[in-house]
Amino acid sequence: MNERWIAGRMAHIDASGIRKAFEMARAMKDPINLSIGMPNFDVDEPVKQAAYEAIRDGFNQYSVTQGVAELRAKLQARVDEAHGQPDRQVIVTSGTAGALMLAMLATVEPGDQVIVFDPYFVMYNHQVTMAGGETVLIDTYPDFRIRAEAVAAAITPRTKAVIVNSPVNPTGVVATAEELQALAELCREKGVLLISDEVYQAFCYDRPFRSPADWNEDVLVVDGFSKTYGMTGWRLGFAHGPSRLIQEMTKLQQFSFICAPTPLQVAAVHALDQDLTGHIEAYRRKRDLVVEGLAGLYDLPRPEGAFYAFPRAPWGTASEFCAEAARRELLIIPGNVFSRRDTHFRISYAVADDVLKRGLDVLRDLAERGA
Known part of the structure; x- marks a missing residue:
């Protein structure tokens, strides 16, 4: 070769x-x-049954790129209730990884820097590389806490985005409200996009989950069904953020993933009701x-x-x-x-x-x- x-x-x-x-x-x-x-x-068995029925009932073609209307509407209602931001829109994606990839390609250009906290989920730096960007790591050892002052010191004119993950893979640490607020406000002040990976948000044991989107309406949130509902192989995720950014991610999805798996989107409507x-x-x-x-x-x-x-x-x-x-x-x-x-x-x-x-x-x- x-x-x-x-x-x-x-x-x-x-x-x-x-x-x-x-x-x-x-x-x-x-x-x-x-x-x-x-x-x-x-x-969950009722969700499996909904998937079987969706396949049997003919939901086997492409959905619209943004996602099946009923699922998207249900997610949008939850997002509106949580954040109350009129410009925040939802897109259903092929896994949280798909949402992250769309976000990187829609925002990062060659030479741009993306700040990532170390330790980090393995996908972040490679997706930045695929988009032509450069990962800037901020060390969080030994306690794995987020310190906004360290982020402020790392921001340069080339900084396009910061990726934050809470609860964290691999440490299991959950960021405090104070840490996330300081980070969200810093990114807003500096004009840097904050991308919040919230795929583990259902699993918080000692403190309530908070999203940095609570303090910054321009935060892009990526989330998914895989970890929460035990469906890693279904490849269902979603993102929500400023409408212009979601529109650009939708455009990219048209020419990459096309859409998330249609019958599984139909079934996921029922997953959202699971206890x-x-x-x-x-x-x-x-x-x-x-x-x-x-x-x-x-x-x-x-x-x-x-x-x-x-x-x-x-x-x-x-x-x-x-x-x-x-x-x-x-x-x-x-x-x-x-x-x-x-x-x-x-x-x-x-x-x-x-x-x-x-x-x-x-x-x-x-x-x-x-x-």
């Missing part, structure tokens, strides 16, 4: 370290898989198992949301520690997948209790015995 066919940008995009864990799991006999950020509950209390309480309890199980052995900033914990490796680099864990059939993700640092590792506790307890047993043993 002629190497000239491959675009130069591909040299700056690595294969996902999380996907590598999928491959490792397949090669193991009885893996303790705490690596994948995927809900361990299934789609999530049981799932949220189950993950709160799993979070507590992790915190209690690692107490005294690991430096672990308390995870307050999502379904992740991000402890510091008790010896060696995180990569070395995770390699030793894998030799004991435990799959966890080293921090350098999410960060410039290789000091911490990510646990996903979105697993059955018995799997989580086996994993915690291995982690305690690793900490007590060393390498």
Whole structure:
């Protein structure tokens, strides 16, 4: 093959370290898989039934690009109730990842800078690269808090956007209202777009969820159904923000994803009525198992949301520690997948209790015995 066919940008995009864990799991006999950020509950039965019926009833063609009218209207009503901003519009997308990609391509030009907090979700910097931009990382170690003064110091004339994620993947930290307000007001003052990834907003355990859109009407929010309703494979997301930006994202969706899967959009109308209390309480309890199980052995900033914990490796680099864990059939993700640092590792506790307890047993043993 002629190497000239491959675009130069591909040299700056690595294969996902999380996907590598999928491959490792397949090669193991009885893996303790705490690596994948995927809900361990299934789609609610009435929602499945709605999907079957939508397919049977012929909802199998393209929808309008913005999304099925009933779903969009229901989302719009929720957004209006939460924010009360007359210019805020909704678009249904092919996953939250699709919403982020549309946002990057609609706003970032070659040479633009996008500020991202470190540790970060693995997709952010690569999507910035695909749009021709440059990622500027702001270190949040050791407590993973957002500090507006650090953002202010990083803003330059080339800064186009800031991406914030709360609850955070990979740390599980939930930003406070004060942190988000300061960030939202700073971005408004500086004329910088704030993109808020709120895909885990349903899973907050110690403090109420707040969106920076509460203080800045120009915030673009990306969200989705995957984590909240256990439908990662359905590829349904949505975004809401200033109407002009949503219109530009809609234009891009016409020439890329076209639309989100139509019958699944129809079914998702019913998902919005689902009571999530049981799932949220189950993950709160799993979070507590992790915190209690690692107490005294690991430096672990308390995870307050999502379904992740991000402890510091008790010896060696995180990569070395995770390699030793894998030799004991435990799959966890080293921090350098999410960060410039290789000091911490990510646990996903979105697993059955018995799997989580086996994993915690291995982690305690690793900490007590060393390498």
